[in-house]
Amino acid sequence: MERLSLTLALGDYEHTRDLATGQVPVQGVSLNVLTLAPEEAFFRFTFFREWEVSEMSMGKYVSLRSQEDKGITAIPVFPSRVFRQSMIYVREGGKIDRPEQLKGKRIGIPEWAQTAVIYSRGYLTHQAKVPLGSVEWVQAGVNQAGRVEKVKPKLPEGVRLRPEPQHSLNDMLLAGDIDAVLSARPPRGFGSGIRRLFPDYEAVEAAYFRETGIFPIMHVIVIKTDVLERHPWLAMSFYKAFEEAKRRSVERLSDITASHAPLAWLAPYTERMKNLFGEDFWPYGLEKNRTTLQAFVDFAFEQGVCHRRLELEELFPKQVLTSFKV
Template sequence: MSKLELSLAISDYDHTREVGTERVPVEGIEVNMLDYGVEEIFYRFTLHRDFDVSEMSMAKFVAQVAGDRPDILGLPIFPSRVFRLSNIYINTDSGIEKPEDLRGKRIGTPEWAQTASVYTRGWLTDHVGIPLQEVDWRQAGVNQPGRVEKVTLNLPDGVSLTPEPTRALGEMLASGDLDAAFSAHAPNVYLDKHPKVRRLFEDYQSAEEAYYRETKVFPIMHVIAVRKEILDKNPWVAGNLLTAFMTARDRSVERLLEITASRVPLPWSTHFTQRQQELLGADYFPYGIEPNRVTLEAFLRWSFEQGITQRHLAPEDLFPESLQGEFKI
């Protein structure tokens, strides 16, 4: 019996790179692995469904599942997870010294439906206590003008979001036309060490660790999505892909923990990995629904409250029924 041929678009990660290779084959599937940058993958799959299986922005994924393009389902495979207090950049003349100072400020975002910004706005409302309505929101590309929203929004009453199609967040931040920006991609003005631009949290790791201890939210940035027509015809594909991705992830963690030889070019990688396990648990980069329920439920609530989803989804709405449990021996 011939294997099912599927295209899989995903950026290059150590913990997914072996999927579909001789080291980690996918049972019954011939994988055509396509490696692009995440911006290109998201653009092509979100708007055009160019691939059978694709990495996808979590926010755009849930917006489409809850909206007018529910022709995809997710697999509880999360290739990118990043805490997002590191993504708050400020102008040093803005008067912002602490989180509470963001109230009433002009804050930029690359897209309202950027996943990173959903988490940061969730922190702003829940943790800092600043309603979305008490910020002057601006939308623009990080370093280039012309970036636009890719999903339909349903903004809450009283929220002001102004597109800036001819400008970029970085230059607006440096010039003082923005007080702050929430952006997963560091603005070039920050990378170039502009004297007027810095992070709100210079020691963001300590702030993010404290946030995790309090909330148990480990932000999920990206998810693997599959065209629903493929799963309708071949429901076994979901489980086989999940198994392969879990195997590849486990092999990646084993490399990080190996102390006999340095499998990654990072001194003390074993120490750093063990430290994360102490904070996050032995399975510190979990796939599946139950190990991620706290994060998924928080994200889905924020997505609804922020007007990204048209209805309040539950985690079970995102994934095939066959993956909403697991077998035990």
């Protein structure tokens, strides 16, 4: 049987490397892989759909789904997960030392629907008790002026969002025109006039996980829906391949025989991950991620990223929601 030729756009990740290099094949597929930075992949795929399978922003995906744009369909494979208390930036020498002090302030964001920003606003709203409407939100590029929203939000009543196309968040924070920045990518002035709100962010983030059970999912793998409808077996073929690539990666990271990365104590750190998150500390699939995914779609709806409340089962094809047993 002739294999289906497809292109996948994906970031450069240790846990997807064996799939990207072909060491782990995708059953039934002849795969061409484009290694792209997330911002480029998301922009090109959101607007132009240049390839069939892509890494995608979770925020963009749920927003499009809530607007009945079903041109792409996700499988529950999550290449990037990052806690986001580390991405709250303030001025060095400023008076803001606690998240609750951001109530009534001006906070800069690169995009309203950026996944990292959705999680950070969820944290500020639910843990720090900073209501969305108490903040003046300013949208701009982090280090370059001119960044625009990729999907249109449906802002809740009373929420103020002001685009600032002529300036960057970095420059506005240093100048005192805004009081904080939420950004996955550090502002250029970090360490030179800009600091993290939480210097010991790892401890804050671990405490957040213990309290909520949320391990934030940033990115998801999506397939063009018309391609998936013609070849419904693709969902499970890609899912199994990503699972196998991840399994091999974790096996390497846990191997104390030799250094698989230029880091001391990598294997013991992997054990720390297992102690906190469980044996499968980077899980794929819906059920193992239900707590995180439910919190995320709730945040997205509260913040107007989703135009309606989504059920989790709407996000993924039914063939990857269960697995066979032997």
